[in-house]
Amino acid sequence: MCQIATFQGTSDGEHAARGCRQKMIKHDPNSMRKRKLPPCRAACPADVNVQAYIALIQQGKFNEAVEVIRRSMPFPAICGRVCFSPCQDACTRKEIDKPVGVRYLKRLAADIEREQRNKKPEPISVSHDKKVAIIGAGPAGLSAAYDLAKRGYPVVVFECMPEAGGMMRYGIPDYRLQKYVVAKEIMHIQDLGVEIKTNVEFGKDVNFETLRSEGYKAFFVAIGAQISRKLGVPGEELKGVFYAVEWLRDIALGKTVDLGEKVIVIGGGNSAIDAARISLKLGAKKVIVAYRRSRMEMPALPQEVEAAKKEGVKLNFLISPKRIIGEGGKVKAIEFLRMKLGKPDASGRRRPVPIQRSEHLYEANTVIPAIGQIVKTAGLPSLLLDKRGLAITANLSTLETRMPGVFSGGDSLTGPASVIEAVKAGKRAAESIDRYFSDRAIDRYIDDGDVSNGGKVEVEETTWVKHVDTIIKKPERYIGSHVDIGRWEASFEEADELLARNKETAISEARRCLECGPCTECLGNEKLCDADKAIINEKLCSGCNLCAVICPYAAVKKNDAEIAQVDEDLCKGCGICSASCPDRAITMKKLPDAQIVAEVETALRRAAI
Amino acid sequence: MFRPRIIGFVCNWALPKRIEIPSFPRMKIYPKMQVVQVMCVGRIDPVIVLDTFAKGADGVLLVGCPLPDCHFVKGNIQAENKTKILKKLLSLTGLEPERLQLEWAYATEIEPFSTIVDAFRNHIIKLGQSPLVGENSDEKILSNILAAKNAVADFSLRVLTGREEELTEAMNAYGKRIPQEEFDDLLDEIVNREFLRHKIHLLTSQKLLSVKEIATIVNHRPALILRQIADMTSKHMIALDHVEETTPLYKALEVK
Ligand SMILES: Cc1cc2nc3c(=O)[nH]c(=O)nc-3n(C[C@H](O)[C@H](O)[C@H](O)COP(=O)(O)OP(=O)(O)OC[C@H]3O[C@@H](n4cnc5c(N)ncnc54)[C@H](O)[C@@H]3O)c2cc1C
Numbered sequence: 001m002c003q004i005a006t007f008q009g010t011s012d013g014e015h016a017a018r019g020c021r022q023k024m025i026k027h028d029p030n031s032m033r034k035r036k037l038p039p040c041r042a043a044c045p046a047d048v049n050v051q052a053y054i055a056l057i058q059q060g061k062f063n064e065a066v067e068v069i070r071r072s073m074p075f076p077a078i079c080g081r082v083c084f085s086p087c088q089d090a091c092t093r094k095e096i097d098k099p100v101g102v103r104y105l106k107r108l109a110a111d112i113e114r115e116q117r118n119k120k121p122e123p124i125s126v127s128h129d130k131k132v133a134i135i136g137a138g139p140a141g142l143s144a145a146y147d148l149a150k151r152g153y154p155v156v157v158f159e160c161m162p163e164a165g166g167m168m169r170y171g172i173p174d175y176r177l178q179k180y181v182v183a184k185e186i187m188h189i190q191d192l193g194v195e196i197k198t199n200v201e202f203g204k205d206v207n208f209e210t211l212r213s214e215g216y217k218a219f220f221v222a223i224g225a226q227i228s229r230k231l232g233v234p235g236e237e238l239k240g241v242f243y244a245v246e247w248l249r250d251i252a253l254g255k256t257v258d259l260g261e262k263v264i265v266i267g268g269g270n271s272a273i274d275a276a277r278i279s280l281k282l283g284a285k286k287v288i289v290a291y292r293r294s295r296m297e298m299p300a301l302p303q304e305v306e307a308a309k310k311e312g313v314k315l316n317f318l319i320s321p322k323r324i325i326g327e328g329g330k331v332k333a334i335e336f337l338r339m340k341l342g343k344p345d346a347s348g349r350r351r352p353v354p355i356q357r358s359e360h361l362y363e364a365n366t367v368i369p370a371i372g373q374i375v376k377t378a379g380l381p382s383l384l385l386d387k388r389g390l391a392i393t394a395n396l397s398t399l400e401t402r403m404p405g406v407f408s409g410g411d412s413l414t415g416p417a418s419v420i421e422a423v424k425a426g427k428r429a430a431e432s433i434d435r436y437f438s439d440r441a442i443d444r445y446i447d448d449g450d451v452s453n454g455g456k457v458e459v460e461e462t463t464w465v466k467h468v469d470t471i472i473k474k475p476e477r478y479i480g481s482h483v484d485i486g487r488w489e490a491s492f493e494e495a496d497e498l499l500a501r502n503k504e505t506a507i508s509e510a511r512r513c514l515e516c517g518p519c520t521e522c523l524g525n526e527k528l529c530d531a532d533k534a535i536i537n538e539k540l541c542s543g544c545n546l547c548a549v550i551c552p553y554a555a556v557k558k559n560d561a562e563i564a565q566v567d568e569d570l571c572k573g574c575g576i577c578s579a580s581c582p583d584r585a586i587t588m589k590k591l592p593d594a595q596i597v598a599e600v601e602t603a604l605r606r607a608a609i
Numbered sequence: 610m611f612r613p614r615i616i617g618f619v620c621n622w623a624l625p626k627r628i629e630i631p632s633f634p635r636m637k638i639y640p641k642m643q644v645v646q647v648m649c650v651g652r653i654d655p656v657i658v659l660d661t662f663a664k665g666a667d668g669v670l671l672v673g674c675p676l677p678d679c680h681f682v683k684g685n686i687q688a689e690n691k692t693k694i695l696k697k698l699l700s701l702t703g704l705e706p707e708r709l710q711l712e713w714a715y716a717t718e719i720e721p722f723s724t725i726v727d728a729f730r731n732h733i734i735k736l737g738q739s740p741l742v743g744e745n746s747d748e749k750i751l752s753n754i755l756a757a758k759n760a761v762a763d764f765s766l767r768v769l770t771g772r773e774e775e776l777t778e779a780m781n782a783y784g785k786r787i788p789q790e791e792f793d794d795l796l797d798e799i800v801n802r803e804f805l806r807h808k809i810h811l812l813t814s815q816k817l818l819s820v821k822e823i824a825t826i827v828n829h830r831p832a833l834i835l836r837q838i839a840d841m842t843s844k845h846m847i848a849l850d851h852v853e854e855t856t857p858l859y860k861a862l863e864v865k
């Protein structure tokens with residue numbers, strides 16, 4: 001039976017939501033088609049079934065919720081902390097008040113699950129003989145390994161650092177993403193049978209030839225973008241210039257640094273904000289983040305920017321460094337140029353243009369450039385690289401490189417992006433490698449739809465909730481109906497405090513979900529829920545059409561021979577038709593009348609004891 | 610003490626047993642009611658309900674989601690219409706109609722649910738054991754229940770219940786809307802007629818009977834019985850077996 005009793009009752013708001021859903025069904029029975037995904041699920045690059053785990057959290061089923069996430073990707077706790085959560089941005093609920101706090105729900109469920117888990121997952125048995133080597137144990141490499149292991153391939157991951165995790169381990173600081181959380185989720189992948197060899201550098205300790213001779217048949221190069229981009233201004237060689245990624249890595253490795261009083265971070269991404277916040281934590285007195293565009297264009301997570309501001313980080317916009325001024329070989333000041341925004345560039349953001357003769361000085365002891373990362377291409381065969389040898393080239397959708405059997409994705413292909421994008425790349429790589437081995441056409445992804453969905457689902461329209469504003473007439477009912485929803489904007493540490501493992505708050509928050517998709521497909525109880533279906537005995541059907549009238553989903557239609565036919569896509573298995581058919585021609589696949597009668601008999605026997 | 614045998618057909622979406630909200634006490638309804646979980650109350654075939662009574666249940670409780678909240682949009686309306694017919698039929702059979710009850714509950718709230726169960730159980734305790742249970746179970750009521758079961762399995766009542774909403778709320782095939790009261794009168798008439806026909810059918814399937822004999826057993830005027838027999842003959846439910854002296858004896862035909 002279905003595990004998700006749709007939430008009803010306890011507040012008027014919920015009734016309104018349910019009511020509007022029914023209206024939608026009446027007007028457009030096709031809205032019940034399963035392939036219409038809710039916007040949250042459609043937005044997730046890794047195709048995590050958001051609505052399903054939210055529905056399970058409504059039931060207090062945290063462990064099952066995490067299982068749902070793990071069906072799509074191996075990092076529930078990590079993404080619950082640092083994901084950009086496009087799901088939340090897409091949430092329909094934002095049209096009414098605030099989106100459902102999807103990320104926190106995920107985080108909470110994952111934390112509860114981690115604490116309650118008392119046994120390791122069963123290793124997945126290997127069913128293929130072709131070995132796969134994965135270079136780089138960042139989110140891209142690890143999720144490819146996870147997916148390939150689940151498909152039964154023997155997988156080994158090679159990592160040059162002492163520990164696996166990539167930027168999740170050596171980039172994102174501890175206060176946002178605790179290292180034990182990363183370690184636990186990687187452990188889970190290892191428990192499934194993935195081998196991770198650390199302290200092995202590709203291009204030095206191993207290369208394609210040695211790996212091929214060891215029997216590896218396919219490769220996924222996911223080495224990330226490990227080198228900070230240079231500013232390209234005079235004075236960069238001075239003491240006191242630390243490049244963000246390398247510097248954060250050093251801190252993660254436990255090295256100490258002397259920052260001095262005044263720190264200027266240059267850049268507007270997460271690494272810039274992280275570097276600024278860490279500088280404060282390390283004792284800097286005055287920290288400025290200098291960004292050459294405006295607040296609007298900042299790629300960093302808004303709640304992180306807020307938190308940084310609260311801690312005392314200063315943000316200066318529309319300035320760009322012209323040169324770094326030194327004294328005795330050490331940084332003393334930076335000369336900035338003022339910028340203004342011009343026409344949008346390739347990324348869609350407006351390009352900053354310098355304003356002539358707007359130079360001005362800022363004093364600084366330390367400069368941390370955080371303006372992007374590039375791939376370390378040294379040691380990679382030239383066939384993998386572009387003409388100038390500066391970046392890896394591969395087909396962006398199939399991830400194939402020019403070398404047969406070699407794939408690349410994640411930051412190493414796209415430049416610095418996000419954890420969830422890296423996971424998506426990993427999943428794609430797994431699909432490509434699987435196809436490569438089974439001689440299925442790799443390049444037909446586009447025709448087959450998105451591979452991250454297994455190439456099946458074609459999202460036509462993402463939700464049945466089409467005009468929330470007109471359906472839900474009383475938005476004020478929703479506001480604050482259960483919890484202080486303002487808190488969804490909280491930063492990572494605040495979330496910790498606010499949810500405080502408070503399952504009830506989480507359940508209430510989960511109930512704010514509007515259930516945009518018809519069936520959540522949580523598969524909570526696969527044996528039963530996987531929808532009961534009506535079966536029509538065509539010999540008995542007299543074509544009275546009653547079932548067609550009765551079916552709430554318009555799933556029954558008469559064919560040319562005047563015999564009722566069930567559309568399995570639409571039938572939700574309620575059994576109402578079966579209970580009414582005058583010819584008793586309809587039975588249910590999973591719960592036929594005979595079984596109900598048998599259950600009644602047992603129940604009567606039980607009651608007699 | 611009398612421990613009633615209560616069967617609850619509970620909709621999957623109204624059964625709170627899985628909710629594990631920490632602040633709610635875990636519900637203990639099982640010793641009080643045996644739950645048969647179904648996808649929707651609308652999925653319960655009236656035949657099954659009557660069968661449950663025939664098998665010796667003291668009470669049958671149907672629990673579904675409140676009216677605007679049916680998970681399957683209008684399963685609860687179907688259940689309501691079916692309960693209406695069943696109660697009418699039960700009163701004809703001689704079994705107390707209150708032994709059948711349809712109630713609404715929310716899956717998320719445990720207390721209302723247990724209150725419903727408790728109230729129903731107390732009511733059944735007051736009514737006492739079902740006359741169909743035990744050594745001297747009431748043969749007459751039992752055979753009435755079987756006749757009622759056949760009646761709800763038959764075409765007319767099923768179509769009527771199935772289409773009630775359509776006929777009274779929307780339009781019928783001739784573009785006419787039937788007012789609810791008119792529909793209820795029609796329903797009464799058809800329930801009575803169908804019950805009587807199936808009763809006659811059941812009796813004559815056990816033994817050859819004359820119109821007069823039937824009339825005494827079912828306590829109706831012979832003229833009415835004769836009219837039903839005429840209708841039933843044309844529907845191939847019954848046939849004249851032979852004439853003994855001057856009295857025609859009837860025999861039920863197998864209904865397909
Ligand atoms: C400071 C900072 C903060 C960030 N904050 C967020 C955030 O809040 N949310 C978010 O979604 N994303 C964030 N990101 C981005 C995110 O971490 C990356 O996009 C993501 O980790 C990329 O994954 P990847 O697997 O492609 O590469 P990486 O994570 O970089 O992993 C590559 C791995 O390959 C290894 N490797 C490299 N060269 C070799 C070699 N020659 N041989 C063997 N192994 C090698 C590396 O050691 C590394 O372990 C942040 C990044 C940084 C730097």
Ligand code: SF4
Binds near residue numbers: 090
């Ligand atoms: S309301 Fe629920 S289903 Fe709809 S987008 Fe938001 S989280 Fe997803």
Ligand code: SF4
Binds near residue numbers: 533550571572575578
């Ligand atoms: S079981 Fe019957 S009434 Fe219910 S959805 Fe399927 S076809 Fe429609």
